[in-house]
Amino acid sequence: MLRAMSPDQPPDLPAELLLLRTRSLTSVAAQEIERLIVSGAIPAGSRLNEQALAARLGISRGPVREAVRGLERQGLVVTVVNQGSYVRSISAEEALELYDLRALLTGQACERLAAAPPPATVPRLSGLVTRMERAAEADDAPGYYALNLDFHAALLELGAGPRAQRIYDDLGKELNLFRRRALVQPEKMRESNAEHAAILAAIHAGDPVAARAAAEAHVQGGKRRFAASHTPL
Amino acid sequence: MLRAMSPDQPPDLPAELLLLRTRSLTSVAAQEIERLIVSGAIPAGSRLNEQALAARLGISRGPVREAVRGLERQGLVVTVVNQGSYVRSISAEEALELYDLRALLTGQACERLAAAPPPATVPRLSGLVTRMERAAEADDAPGYYALNLDFHAALLELGAGPRAQRIYDDLGKELNLFRRRALVQPEKMRESNAEHAAILAAIHAGDPVAARAAAEAHVQGGKRRFAASHTPL
DNA sequence: GCAGTGCAAACTGTTGACGATCGACAATCC
DNA sequence: GGATTGTCGATCGTCAACAGTTTGCACTGC
Numbered sequence: 001m002l003r004a005m006s007p008d009q010p011p012d013l014p015a016e017l018l019l020l021r022t023r024s025l026t027s028v029a030a031q032e033i034e035r036l037i038v039s040g041a042i043p044a045g046s047r048l049n050e051q052a053l054a055a056r057l058g059i060s061r062g063p064v065r066e067a068v069r070g071l072e073r074q075g076l077v078v079t080v081v082n083q084g085s086y087v088r089s090i091s092a093e094e095a096l097e098l099y100d101l102r103a104l105l106t107g108q109a110c111e112r113l114a115a116a117p118p119p120a121t122v123p124r125l126s127g128l129v130t131r132m133e134r135a136a137e138a139d140d141a142p143g144y145y146a147l148n149l150d151f152h153a154a155l156l157e158l159g160a161g162p163r164a165q166r167i168y169d170d171l172g173k174e175l176n177l178f179r180r181r182a183l184v185q186p187e188k189m190r191e192s193n194a195e196h197a198a199i200l201a202a203i204h205a206g207d208p209v210a211a212r213a214a215a216e217a218h219v220q221g222g223k224r225r226f227a228a229s230h231t232p233l
Numbered sequence: 234m235l236r237a238m239s240p241d242q243p244p245d246l247p248a249e250l251l252l253l254r255t256r257s258l259t260s261v262a263a264q265e266i267e268r269l270i271v272s273g274a275i276p277a278g279s280r281l282n283e284q285a286l287a288a289r290l291g292i293s294r295g296p297v298r299e300a301v302r303g304l305e306r307q308g309l310v311v312t313v314v315n316q317g318s319y320v321r322s323i324s325a326e327e328a329l330e331l332y333d334l335r336a337l338l339t340g341q342a343c344e345r346l347a348a349a350p351p352p353a354t355v356p357r358l359s360g361l362v363t364r365m366e367r368a369a370e371a372d373d374a375p376g377y378y379a380l381n382l383d384f385h386a387a388l389l390e391l392g393a394g395p396r397a398q399r400i401y402d403d404l405g406k407e408l409n410l411f412r413r414r415a416l417v418q419p420e421k422m423r424e425s426n427a428e429h430a431a432i433l434a435a436i437h438a439g440d441p442v443a444a445r446a447a448a449e450a451h452v453q454g455g456k457r458r459f460a461a462s463h464t465p466l
Numbered sequence: 467g468c469a470g471t472g473c474a475a476a477c478t479g480t481t482g483a484c485g486a487t488c489g490a491c492a493a494t495c496c
Numbered sequence: 497g498g499a500t501t502g503t504c505g506a507t508c509g510t511c512a513a514c515a516g517t518t519t520g521c522a523c524t525g526c
Contacts, residue, residue, distance in 0.1 A: 049507080050507075050508070051507080051508095061508095065508090065509090081508085081509085082507085082508060082509075083507085083508075084507070084508065
């Protein structure tokens, strides 16, 4: 049972070591910091202390700085020289523009889906709509929220290219800088899912114009619900 | 003439010092490396040698690494662990998607411009079209190219929000990874500018649908010209 | 002649340290 | 009493050095 012939064998970190062969510390730091930001663990507007983050992740400041620099390009943080990096806080106007852009991308994706749907498009979307319906009836807001994300991700995955998907995802992360987990109300869930069904119906009917219109209307509806709940003016 | 009372006054670097007060070495490195990439000085697919870049810029490897991380998030470079960063080379399919996204954004901007044009929209665009017409008649391809960029930038500046402009710019930089300065032919210039005029006419007429259609057709025309010249299949 | 092996150089990934700058607080002067 | 200035602590920006890995090349053996 004793292992001979390898006296100075490094301690076996099977998973971690294999992980570090593929991903650098910078990438895991970026992923973790991004998670902390979009999840709201680090609130918008707050400062990013480099050595605190480094200590938290058990690494040096170098990779942390590189990770933060990447997030800066992505638009999640802003940096002031000799002062530090802050989690970006976006204004209501900027949030509205993000909704517009998401509506644009979603509309385009749905238009293409209606014109030339890939195999298994309708069953997949239909299944998600059904599950959302069940979640709405059960007043399962978190479940509905997750399924909603899946539905929109599926729309772009099926109807748009990889670059458009990346932009859409980035916009979503940016949007999280404003709204801390949109509170979903029961009637809003049903309203929202009815729009989902409309999108699906247009796609199923092969009507690109209607699909685009339904998708844009749905995202704009989300924008309206967002505006009504967050900016009472 | 002798300067008293300030024996250890630092050497006067009026511009550079003021510059470094505002911009860190990382930012200037990022700007310079990005310039080298989009200008084609560093061809797509080639490796980015960190210490060579650092030596070229007269700085250390730290800021260079941070700058490269930013460009990685932006999509201009890809990094392989323990191997280095490479200037991203995009496929023809990816380039086509970039054209589609630019068409989408430009169409949206023009639709809004036609619906609610900001002050001085038509004169500004009209002036650019006129100058492009002169450049086309003079067979001034570089001049036309620059004016064309100005025209499209003006469309987005006037008709879209700041986030959309940023996305559009990023897509343009990414597109430069494929085509090395699209060679503009005389007849293509006139064809292109006729489409510019059509966009302007639709905006002037206040017809959002026509404006969007004209803009999308124009960018898609550029995509078609690009596809015809680059992928002879 | 060719495949395989071992070594060496180059480069990347990470760390620690140093200098510089900013904000806050206290002491001083008007 | 208020404003200004000086000092201190904290933190950022940058650099140089170390460790690990990859790559290329020469050498050996078949």
